[in-house]
Amino acid sequence: MPEYHLGEIEARFADLIWDRQPIPSGQLVALCQQQFQWKKSTTYTVLRRLCQRGLFENKDGQVRALVSREQYLTARSTDFVDSTFGGSLPRFLTAFTGGKRLSEEELTQLTALIERHRRGGE
Numbered sequence: 001m002p003e004y005h006l007g008e009i010e011a012r013f014a015d016l017i018w019d020r021q022p023i024p025s026g027q028l029v030a031l032c033q034q035q036f037q038w039k040k041s042t043t044y045t046v047l048r049r050l051c052q053r054g055l056f057e058n059k060d061g062q063v064r065a066l067v068s069r070e071q072y073l074t075a076r077s078t079d080f081v082d083s084t085f086g087g088s089l090p091r092f093l094t095a096f097t098g099g100k101r102l103s104e105e106e107l108t109q110l111t112a113l114i115e116r117h118r119r120g121g122e
Helices: 008-020 027-037 042-054 068-085 088-096 104-118
Strands: 057-061 064-067
Touching: 008 027, 008 042, 008 064, 008 068, 027 042, 027 064, 042 057, 064 104
Parallel strands: none
Antiparallel strands: 057 064
């Protein structure tokens, strides 16, 4: 499985691509200069690193995601729950809620999610 952990600046860079893909690499360079004050070489270095990690591709001057933002967030969340809570979703939810009362809307959403998974993720 590709290495999906992104540092803060890499995550901001990835968001630029996810929000605009496919994006011409020249346009990405200009956008990074505007957003981050990066030189062309810095943009291509970061892009190459994320391409090597399997998140994006730069083919024929077009930059596209190989992994969607949703897939990335799912992988990161799963890694976090696995490493911090031994893969236990109930332990994670207990820690996440911190003993606060959930609203009726939150309880309804969680119940619906559980029922969807009970039926096989329909």
